[in-house]
Amino acid sequence: MAGYKDTFQNRFLCNQKGWGTIIRTYVRNMMKKLDLNSIKISLIIPTLNAAEYMPGLIDILGRQNRKPDEIIVIDSESEDATVRMAEQAGFRTLKVKRSEFDHGGTRNYAVAMSKGDIVMFLSQDALPSDEHYVENMLRGFENEDVVMISARQLPRKDAKPDEVLVRKFNYPAESFVRSEADIPKLGIKAYFFSDVCSAYRRDFFEDIGGFESPLLTNEDMLMAARALKAGYKIGYCATAQVYHSHNYTFKQQYKRNFDVAVFMETYKDEIKCDGTTGEGIRMVLFIEKQLLKQFKIWAAVHCIFDSAAKFLGNRAGRKWKRNNA
Numbered sequence: 001m002a003g004y005k006d007t008f009q010n011r012f013l014c015n016q017k018g019w020g021t022i023i024r025t026y027v028r029n030m031m032k033k034l035d036l037n038s039i040k041i042s043l044i045i046p047t048l049n050a051a052e053y054m055p056g057l058i059d060i061l062g063r064q065n066r067k068p069d070e071i072i073v074i075d076s077e078s079e080d081a082t083v084r085m086a087e088q089a090g091f092r093t094l095k096v097k098r099s100e101f102d103h104g105g106t107r108n109y110a111v112a113m114s115k116g117d118i119v120m121f122l123s124q125d126a127l128p129s130d131e132h133y134v135e136n137m138l139r140g141f142e143n144e145d146v147v148m149i150s151a152r153q154l155p156r157k158d159a160k161p162d163e164v165l166v167r168k169f170n171y172p173a174e175s176f177v178r179s180e181a182d183i184p185k186l187g188i189k190a191y192f193f194s195d196v197c198s199a200y201r202r203d204f205f206e207d208i209g210g211f212e213s214p215l216l217t218n219e220d221m222l223m224a225a226r227a228l229k230a231g232y233k234i235g236y237c238a239t240a241q242v243y244h245s246h247n248y249t250f251k252q253q254y255k256r257n258f259d260v261a262v263f264m265e266t267y268k269d270e271i272k273c274d275g276t277t278g279e280g281i282r283m284v285l286f287i288e289k290q291l292l293k294q295f296k297i298w299a300a301v302h303c304i305f306d307s308a309a310k311f312l313g314n315r316a317g318r319k320w321k322r323n324n325a
Helices: 002-031 054-062 082-088 105-112 133-142 161-170 180-191 202-208 219-229 250-266 277-293 297-323
Strands: 041-047 070-075 092-095 118-122 146-154 176-178 197-201 233-243
Touching: 041 105, 041 133, 054 082, 070 082, 070 105, 082 092, 118 133, 118 202, 133 146, 133 197, 133 233, 146 161, 146 219, 161 277, 161 297, 176 180, 180 219, 180 277, 197 202, 202 219, 219 233, 250 297, 277 297
Parallel strands: 041 070, 041 118, 070 092, 146 233
Antiparallel strands: 118 197, 146 197, 176 233
16 A cells, blocks of 8 residues: 555655646646546545445445446455445455554555546445435536535434534535635635545546645645645535534544644644634534524533534644644
């Protein structure tokens, strides 16, 4: 796996050294010639003990109007029937050691082993909402300047009231395209992107150097930052939708935001904004207002404690990184 990761990173280093502009010009010209009706699509699903999700994924992916040319499950030593179920469904399977998994390098390996002109990622617990998911994602690339697209995430039926509103705040019903020019106005939101449900032009992915590796979290956000800096555009397709949400405990929220804060502090020179606190406050105010309107008092109280766990995790993560730089 390391060989493929190094290939992508070497390309990124070459671009940083000066002649990447020539390559990017060539890549962009080639990308504009893609025929979206005839291109090959690879769909990659990283898994770990995903057997409970496989029946739903197998069903909906098999019913897509525009089926992927290959579906690759890259598994981290699952102890359940994940791999067997994937193989029985006709999916291609790759295996990595659980101890060697990282969000950037593992995905780089899967991309290197794939053949698609468009490479899509889907989390094991993200379920496309209908048969048009792949088709709608492809339509986002009709804009020839867009090189990476993420889909809309809808809450699952068991989502808590505040988590439902988190999805509404972060994943609007309107599609959009963002460029580097949007960073001063949007701040951290300009880099918002999720590999829970995403798609990349392969030529762009290889030209930019693939994902950073090793990386604990947020490989998608860092890729978005590098794409914008290189002059590319990123898209959000609201008509391509998946059901995906989490009912995290306070402890899980603390840990998750600790990791995100370490990431943000590590790559603060590339993700240039005033931080995540301001956007977080706007989201909390939006959620509290909606919950109080609905007279969901206990949910509003839960949101306050949940937000406190996020805030404390964020502060602790930044402090840890600064002390261990």
